[in-house]
Amino acid sequence: MKRTGPFVLSVVIGLWILVAFFVKPLRGAQQTLLLWYTIVGAFALVVGLINLIQSHLRNLQRGQNVPYSLILLFGFFGTLAVGIYAFFQGNAFDPYSPLMWVYGYVLAPLQSTMFSLLAFFLASAAFRAFRIRNMEALLLLLAAVIVMLGRIPWTEHTFAGITEWIMAIPNLAAQRGIQIGVALGAIGMALRILFGLERPYLR
Amino acid sequence: MFEAQKTGILLVILALAALFLYWIRKARTQEIHLRRIPGLEALDDAVGRAAEMGRPVLFATGILGLNNIAVLAAMGILRRVAQKAAEYQVGFLMPNADPIVMTTAQEIVKEAYQSAGRPDLISEASVFYLTSDQFGYAAGVDGVMLREKPGAVFLQGYFYAESLILAETAQSVGAIQIAGTTATTQLPFFVVACDYVLIGEEMLAASAVLSREPNLLGSIKAEDWAKAGIALFLLVAVVLKIFGIDLAPLLNTR
Incomplete structure (x- = not known):
């Protein structure tokens, strides 16, 4: 029952959503199912948070990565306290509320910092990728140099045409090939799941 | 009830399902070769x-x-x-x-x-x-x-x-x-x-390749044939378009 129940449920709901794509009156139920998924997801978030707190409390008990765990627990409970306070003040999402201050002056800069690291990682990855080790790497380097020259103001006029050609013909052809493969693979996997041949979501 | 403009998609899905079932049955009696990944x-x-x-x-x-x-x-x-x-x-x-x-x-x-x-x-x-x-x-x-x-x-x-x-x-x-x-x-x-x-x-395709289970391998082979079919369709569509026959409306779902 532990395996059969979820399997039957997934097959029935999968078939329902497939049929609803073609039969309009069934689409309402499809929306309801998506709503259920969101509700289950919200409850699952609580499970995730409990796991997060347990894992960091365990770290503190064992003396592992103590500073990091302390910062996380302080950040978690601090933000929660500020949020509850702002909620009872009735201004939780006011731009000048303490909660939005935490969002604007702590969370957003941290997110921006992580995102900006991408520029450095791009440079280091490009350095490795553009080392000419074989013919493919040489072609990659040439294509990248031409596209970069076609995207900067000084050389844009000279290289714009060939840049557009590289992006619209060989690059797009490769991307579409992969996308068609992915679409077919997704249909294949969906059919395997519907037929019960593949059950990656079950033990 | 049934949205007639989606008949083309339904036919494609039914054809794919038939292809899958054919290759899954075939895989049970015949060894399927897949390229190395x-x-x-x-x-x-x-x-x-x-x-x-x-x-x-x-x-x-x-x-x-x-x-x-x-x-x-x-x-x-x-x-x-x-x-x-x-x-x-x-x-x-x-x-x-x-x-x-x-x-x-x-x-x-x-x-x-x-x-x-x-x-x-x-x-x-x-x-x-x-x-x-x-x-x-x-x-x-x-x-x-x-x-x-x-x-x-x-x-x-x-x-x-x-x-x-x-x-x-x-x-x-x-x-x-x-x-x-x-x-x-x-x-x-x-x-x-x-x-x-x-x-x-x-x-x-990872699950199929890792498990080597015939049913799953058959479905991967069916995907390959479907891909060949789509490539052929695209080729025919391009040639027909050159002669003024447009197949795009067949795929229109709106």
Whole structure:
């Protein structure tokens, strides 16, 4: 029952959503199912948070990565306290509320910092990728140099045409090939799941 | 009730289902040959390398949930990696951004360790939740990598801008990396930064290739024939378009 129940449920709901794509009156139920998924997801978030707190409390008990765990627990409970306070003040999402201050002056800069690291990682990855080790790497380097020259103001006029050609013909052809493969693979996997041949979501 | 303008799509799906059933039946009586996928062949070696180095393996699926097909496919790969990690007695780490993925992964990993006869080596703390925030997740996984220094990193699932941040950090700690995604925008980053990459559909075929089960192999062969059919259709459509016959309205669903 532990395996059969979820399997039957997934097959029935999968078939329902497939049929609803073609039969309009069934689409309402499809929306309801998506709503259920969101509700289950919200409850699952609580499970995730409990796991997060347990894992960091365990770290503190064992003396592992103590500073990091302390910062996380302080950040978690601090933000929660500020949020509850702002909620009872009735201004939780006011731009000048303490909660939005935490969002604007702590969370957003941290997110921006992580995102900006991408520029450095791009440079280091490009350095490795553009080392000419074989013919493919040489072609990659040439294509990248031409596209970069076609995207900067000084050389844009000279290289714009060939840049557009590289992006619209060989690059797009490769991307579409992969996308068609992915679409077919997704249909294949969906059919395997519907037929019960593949059950990656079950033990 | 039935939306007549979608008849074309229905016919295509029925034709694909028929093709799948044909190849699945054929696969039961006849050996199916699939081309080698280096990224999948390297899975066991990567875990073995981590064992030799005395380091754990790390598995990440990105920030999406189980309703994404790539994340669902990653669960099949996770099972194999966890089984090998149990056999080689290697530590296992899996930070998650989605609690449903975390719960599913906990069950899969637990079962994999049990089937390898080493349930004592795994705890629920190995598969843990970080955050559903994209860059919070990237920062968290990077932190785990820098502290635990995994010997092998598996980035399997659906990724956005965090892909290169994760891959480059794994590269900096000397981990062998096997990535796989269906996100065409992130594939170039993985190709550049990782040792092996499962490109698009290769990832979706992973369960079949790893299990070598005839039913699953047959369905992969059916996909290949479907692809050949689509390529032929595109060719015919282009030639007909040159002569003024447009097949595009056949595919219009609006």
